[in-house]
Amino acid sequence: MDRIISADNSRDFQETILTNALHILLEPIYETVPRMRYQMLLNELDYASSDQDNTCRRVVIRGLFDSIDHLTTENYRCGFCDVCVPDLKFKLEKAAIPLQDAQVDEIAEQLPDFLSEFDKKPLQELLDRTIENAAVPGLLARVSNRLEGDSTNLAALYLAGALSRKRPGREILAFEYLKSAFNEGIKQGLSPDNLLLFYEEAVQVNAEKAFTWLTEVGGYWDNQEGLQFLIQEAAQRFGIDSKQHRILLLVSQVRNFNDVGDDFIKLKPKIETLKQGFERLS
Numbered sequence: 604m605d606r607i608i609s610a611d612n613s614r615d616f617q618e619t620i621l622t623n624a625l626h627i628l629l630e631p632i633y634e635t636v637p638r639m640r641y642q643m644l645l646n647e648l649d650y651a652s653s654d655q656d657n658t659c660r661r662v663v664i665r666g667l668f669d670s671i672d673h674l675t676t677e678n679y680r681c682g683f684c685d686v687c688v689p690d691l692k693f694k695l696e697k698a699a700i701p702l703q704d705a706q707v708d709e710i711a712e713q714l715p716d717f718l719s720e721f722d723k724k725p726l727q728e729l730l731d732r733t734i735e736n737a738a739v740p741g742l743l744a745r746v747s748n749r750l751e752g753d754s755t756n757l758a759a760l761y762l763a764g765a766l767s768r769k770r771p772g773r774e775i776l777a778f779e780y781l782k783s784a785f786n787e788g789i790k791q792g793l794s795p796d797n798l799l800l801f802y803e804e805a806v807q808v809n810a811e812k813a814f815t816w817l818t819e820v821g822g823y824w825d826n827q828e829g830l831q832f833l834i835q836e837a838a839q840r841f842g843i844d845s846k847q848h849r850i851l852l853l854v855s856q857v858r859n860f861n862d863v864g865d866d867f868i869k870l871k872p873k874i875e876t877l878k879q880g881f882e883r884l885s
């Protein structure tokens with residue numbers, strides 16, 4: 604009898620180990636593979652809608668398939684696609700060869716290093732150079748392509764969000780990239796200062812929605828110091844009469860009141876003792 608129970612226990616134990624092991628193995632797959640598939644679809648949609656901001660189809664295609672050290676600027680016109688020639692009456696026999704731009708090519712060359720780790724300042728500087736040199740669609744195509752195989756790369760998510768914001772009609776997509784970056788940043792243990800980089804980009808698209816990221820219960824800013832930062836941010840961003848500012852002030856007041864209440868509870872036994880002492884004296 605003991606042996607049967609022991610065999611059953613052993614089988615249960617093995618099943619538990621197997622279930623846990625499968626869970627550990629499959630969880631990352633369920634988490635990353637659907638995101639990678641969605642990213643592929645998003646990239647196809649981005650290519651299909653590149654006519655919306657009059658970007659030559661080849662700028663996006665070359666962003667994906669060109670050599671790693673070259674990017675095509677948004678001023679390029681191939682003369683051989685439906686955006687460049689909407690009536691499809693092509694006058695060229697083949698697509699125009701893009702001009703080489705040393706400064707733009709430097710961005711392309713540096714990109715792999717910038718994506719290898721999340722470093723706020725160099726990323727912001729790369730973003731500024733990309734905008735100045737009119738390389739937004741090309742670099743966006745390249746970083747979104749990176750996300751197809753590396754969907755949790757924070758630097759790629761940040762650049763995809765910030766660059767999408769610069770292309771007309773892609774505000775919702777930009778916001779979603781930045782939201783993914785913010786949530787993924789929390790999972791990867793990014794500092795609050797770095798998380799604010801995603802927020803600061805996202806508030807340019809939808810300030811009210813982005814602000815709710817910071818006010819999550821149990822989040823980085825759900826403490827006394829964080830609350831003071833949020834009150835200041837709400838006053839600057841939305842004004843002192845805004846709903847956000849008034850609610851946060853109220854939260855601060857309630858917390859202060861609770862602290863006073865807690866102090867009172869701690870003092871209560873001592874007050875009781877004193878009271879009894881005075882009663883005895885009288």
Ligand SMILES: [Zn+2]
Nearest residue numbers: 659681684687
């Ligand atoms: Zn074209």
